[in-house]
Amino acid sequence: MEIKQPSLAAVSAESFYKIEARGNGIYRISESLGVGESLILGKERALLIDTGYGLRDIRPAIRQITDLPLVVMNSHVHTDHTGCNGAFETVYVPGGEMPKVFDGSLDRERLLLFQSLRQSRPHLRQFMVDKENWETPPGGTRYLPLPERIDLGGREMELEIIGGHTPQSTMVIDPASRTAFVADGIGTQVWLFLHPFGTVQEYSESLRRFSRRTDVDILQLSHKREPMPFSFAAYYADFVLRARIRNSVVWPNNRFDVTVYRYTEPESPYGAVSMFYCASNLG
Ligand SMILES: [Zn+2]
Numbered sequence: 001m002e003i004k005q006p007s008l009a010a011v012s013a014e015s016f017y018k019i020e021a022r023g024n025g026i027y028r029i030s031e032s033l034g035v036g037e038s039l040i041l042g043k044e045r046a047l048l049i050d051t052g053y054g055l056r057d058i059r060p061a062i063r064q065i066t067d068l069p070l071v072v073m074n075s076h077v078h079t080d081h082t083g084c085n086g087a088f089e090t091v092y093v094p095g096g097e098m099p100k101v102f103d104g105s106l107d108r109e110r111l112l113l114f115q116s117l118r119q120s121r122p123h124l125r126q127f128m129v130d131k132e133n134w135e136t137p138p139g140g141t142r143y144l145p146l147p148e149r150i151d152l153g154g155r156e157m158e159l160e161i162i163g164g165h166t167p168q169s170t171m172v173i174d175p176a177s178r179t180a181f182v183a184d185g186i187g188t189q190v191w192l193f194l195h196p197f198g199t200v201q202e203y204s205e206s207l208r209r210f211s212r213r214t215d216v217d218i219l220q221l222s223h224k225r226e227p228m229p230f231s232f233a234a235y236y237a238d239f240v241l242r243a244r245i246r247n248s249v250v251w252p253n254n255r256f257d258v259t260v261y262r263y264t265e266p267e268s269p270y271g272a273v274s275m276f277y278c279a280s281n282l283g
Helices: 059-065 095-102 105-120 122-127 200-211 231-242
Strands: 017-023 026-031 036-041 046-049 070-073 090-093 142-145 149-151 156-161 170-174 179-183 189-191 218-221 260-268 271-278
Touching (some): 026 059, 036 059, 046 059, 090 095, 095 105, 095 142, 200 231, 231 260
Parallel strands (some): 090 142, 189 271
Antiparallel strands (some): 017 026, 026 036, 156 170, 260 271
16 A cells, blocks of 8 residues: 655655754754754854765755754764765865775665665655755865865864774864764664774774863764763773673674674663674774
């Protein structure tokens, strides 16, 4: 049976993107698929961290918040963080992950995601707008490597590679609000998409380096609405080093052609904490 869909005009982009003012010129734009983007306003520009799954154009949601010129970036090159890139003239991505923007994998993943969502989450069909119907910049999207700092006018953001989740997963630090926007680089269940490169040891070292900062109180994750305390970074730096094959379980998955393991500590001070990794990551 065909599910009756409301007309597109009746469903605004705003009802797919939920906007939440966090104070300090920070907005979280959440999608009903469990990912959220951050918009940070300076005096002259606004920074959009990540562009979501791209089921719908995110621009109308942003324009509800600000008319400032946008600086658009991806914390890392994964489908759920890059979906609306095509809507923007320029998108900054971690330099080392730039090849993934052009290798066709994002389009393939997006297509598969749309196919599976149409089956598994039929209520989302109403939101899915084929990219062909989007108004895009005439010259297409230009990609540039992320700089080390982004000046929004009276507000300077600092960028730091944390790695772990992807080779150059990058966090944005906003000293004005003492917030680090860590995307998927830190969290209670980080997936290490590093196989066959990258080790847990290296990841732990960058977590440790980050944990020594004195200008951060809050971690804002992509897949978790509530911020986490900064102290979690130091905790996670130790936690990841405790993972061994013998204390982990095999985690069935179709993302890797090698075995994925899940290491969990169910009762940490931060609730259940996990890490997903491959044997190669143990170095
Ligand atoms: Zn990711």
